[in-house]
Amino acid sequence: MEVRDSFFYTKEHEWVKVDENKGIVGITDYASQTLGDITFVEVASVGKDVSQFGYLGTIESVKAASDIFSPVSGKVIEVNEKATVSPEIINTSPYTDGWLAIIEMSASDEVKNLMTAEQYKEYIKNL
Amino acid sequence: MKTTTLYNKHVDLGAKIIDFAGFLLPLQYEGIIKEHIWCRNSCALFDTSHMAKVVFKGTEVVSELGKILTINIGNMEIGRCRYCFILNEKGGVMDDVVIYRLSLDKYMVVSNASTKDKIKDWYRQKIKNTEIIDADDFLDKIDVQGPLSLDVLQDVLNADFSILSSYRFSIFNILGEDNIVSYSGYTGGKGYEIYVNKEKTKSLWDMLLQDERVKPAGLGARDSLRLEAGLPLYGNELDEETTPFDAGMGRLVDPSHSFIGKEALEQGGKRKSIVYLVSETRQSPRHLYKILADNEDIGYVTSGCFSPVLQRGIGIGYIKQGIAVPEKAVVSKDVQGYVRIACNVVPRKELIRMAGIKR
CATH class of the missing domain: 3.30.70.1400 (Aminomethyltransferase beta-barrel domains)
Incomplete structure (x- = not known):
């Protein structure tokens, strides 16, 4: 199960990669493997304000639907259309091509509420 | 937790194992979509030994x-x-x-x-x-399903299964023993169910899997295949509060003999109408989502999933008594919720036609 260094993680298995005031957000390899074949994803539209651990979107596999929660607060400034059209890329490349949204972060210190890669590795080992 | 005779085979094949009705069974091997498509195009093997x-x-x-x-x-x-x-x-x-x-x-x-x-x-x-x-105590069951299932059985088991028509069975000599094989299954398409003595189950499974037209399929594909064929699942579409008439299967109630429940059915056996849903997008109706028409709550979804053949969400649900079945409906997690899925309400035959399922 891959975990990327220098990303931050939520208990609900979302990740955020922080680049200055922007956060690229996706779901983890653990989440994508647990869900199985991902068949649908819908993320809050560009311009929407989201709050940390608040609703960001919906992700579905053949069998189940789950909510996606935002790891950070801010405004959605970009959505990955490729993942919407071909959601299977979230299974194959959860940390790269399968990203979900870019959020203009309103509070950069919020990452202290998230897990580091080391902490997340430990967390999923115990699930 | 109980296991079937083939449990170790499933683990060795790399299956993701889940608890289903107290049995450890394979949810999937390669992935639900691949297994589903394989079953619709070739021949899939299911361990259904947990059934009674x-x-x-x-x-x-x-x-x-x-x-x-x-x-x-x-x-x-x-x-x-x-x-x-x-x-x-x-x-x-x-x-x-x-x-x-x-x-x-x-x-x-x-x-x-x-x-x-x-x-x-x-x-x-x-x-x-x-x-x-x-x-x-002594019988297992393996389902062999898909358009190539007859060819596979003829070649691998060296017997003439072509004598069977739909919902017929006969006794065939398999691995030196007499076994019941029926032309039946739970995928809506062509397929067979083989009843096999427990000592021979592993050998039969291995023999069939050696054929390159055959792949194993898990409970995930079993569920999406039955949903695509509009077949009910006990606990979802059927339960003790639901009558055969509710489920659209009154033709399976024969009043020419007496049976438990007959009198109750004669006093009014229909309290809701079963409907089949096809989403306009890849998003799927899900168990217990509400069915809305003109924003009014008219029913609920009993099962839903992504159809790998239609590349859309599909589902089955019930419309409450006294409400006309609409041609279109919105399926929603809750009346005000984020999840709102526009669906066409279709007859079961139309769902089967759309999915291209043939027997």
């Missing part, structure tokens, strides 16, 4: 077993199998089963794993003067 298999034998079997089943089993031919229901006194479905007429005074009933204990208790309570043999 009981044999009934005796001179009074027609009336004794017949009084708990909705069809008239007295006029079934030997070699025929039929789908029907066991009802409670209120006409609600206790189980949906397939019954095989093995001889004049001998039948086999195959039912769900999830209702196994309840239904075996019911047999012991209701059926008198009849030998009840629990075949789960």
